[in-house]
Amino acid sequence: MLRKFPVIIYALLIIVPLLIVVLTSMKTMQQTFQNPLGVPDDGLVFENYAAIFEEQNMAGYFANSVIVTIFSVTFTLLFSSMIAFGITMLNNWLGNLLFTVFILGMMVPAQVSMIPLYSLVLDLGLTNSLVGLILVNISVTLPIAVFILTGFMRTLPKELIEAAVIDGAGNWKVFSRVIIPLSLPSMSAAAIFLFVIHWNDLLYPLLLVTEDDYVTLPLALLQFQGQYSTNYPMLFTGVIIASLPMVIAYVFLQRFFVAGITAGAMKG
């Protein structure tokens, strides 16, 4: 029983702040002033939720985040699985060299390439565009995805590929009919890892977006903070809207989330 005590304390350290976030989002600023942590006597309100959609282009930010995340995850997965397949099939010095070139990318902190990247994207006329954000996202997460998928594909039995080749399958057929179906477990782990990264990313929108039309949710939250400073009810309403898809997905796919993000950490 003694060992349960710290476990429960830690659980409270997670739960209590989250409950207060939800509670505060349903209070007015006035109510928060009078009673920061409790439930107000005159009841909870939903005016912050109405206000946030009225005043802010919240639906637009949400749509931007959905578009950027879906395209970034899909294309990162597609391109990285193609590269991982290529590296696995080459299986020689060239494959190793290409592997190393991609892996080096995992070591470089984002802040190093950030400055030239900004001016490059500016020169290409891709600032303030979702396409620009998506292209940058793909490039940034490609190394880790290549790493995870190459590690997995190397463990697949060679006989399966050889058998397909003897049956007359070309590379594309081997890739799409043999490798992809077999790689689905590691691809879904990589997908969740990428999903969390891209959905929550702040740095690249901060760098590359200045117009309201292309703002994604994390950047919107940051701008909120400037606008509402310590209006916590409004800020938390934003937090809840921005986190909701991730939280819902986590509740249902929790096991896969843990496996996916941990796979990313183990390889990273």
Added chain:
Amino acid sequence: MKNSKSLFWFFVPGFLLYLVFFLYPTVSALFYSFTDWDGLSENFQYVGFENYERAFTGDSIFKKVAVNNLQFMFTVVILQTIVALAFAMLLIRNTRTNVFFRALYFFPTILSSVSVAFIWAFIYDPTFGILNNFLEAAGLGALTQSWLGNADIAIYSLAITQVWFHAGQMLIIFVAGLQSIPEDLYEVARIEGASKWQTFRNVTWPLLAPSATIVVAYTTIQSFKAFDLVFAMTGGGPNNSTEIIATYIYEVAFRGYEFGYASAVSVLFMLIIGIITYLQFKALRSDRVSY
């Protein structure tokens, strides 16, 4: 293999993007670090090692920033590793309740750093904050603080937030490591009459070295990359006391328009991360060998 020529096309789309949006900017950063480019104008000059000299000798803020970064990193690495390992040991068995608690502790990891920043800004808030209210209620009113406003402790307040954010993720890695230790080794230790501490010291810890390496290395890199959290919670203030290298590069480049100098700092940043990662792997490896 007869097919190897057509493999070329498997690399093309990914490699092109990687080349244009990653390799090229990274190499350019090295180039710009030897210039006085302001990031806007067409013209700039080659200035040799001037930027690097400035970082080492002429920039007292950078010195402070580097120290902050180390304080933040060490606090996070030590706290997070201890918390993750301790709770991993408490929750090692795959019972229903343990799986639930692990999933709960992991939960903050899926939130965006901006959201976590807001949640903790509220916890630390001098007037509304949970922390000060709790301390008052517990009769510890003397300890109440402006947790992010006090330049002496703000960096540690941020470190605690970082631990809350990611300890659950490290816990999972430790659980996997602990579960891979064969049960009979513990049995032998029990038969030999080893104490709990001796068992931990001689069985658990050495065999946990691979997971510990991953946790420490990943936590180090992650705490260096805590850009978002710092940027959203304190913006580097008060008085540069929470400025870390990642936010400093951003400030110098995009507020001060000194792209050349910021590039030099970023190259140094990359070298520091490289060295730390190398040393860590070496230290933890040799530890395992000596066992």
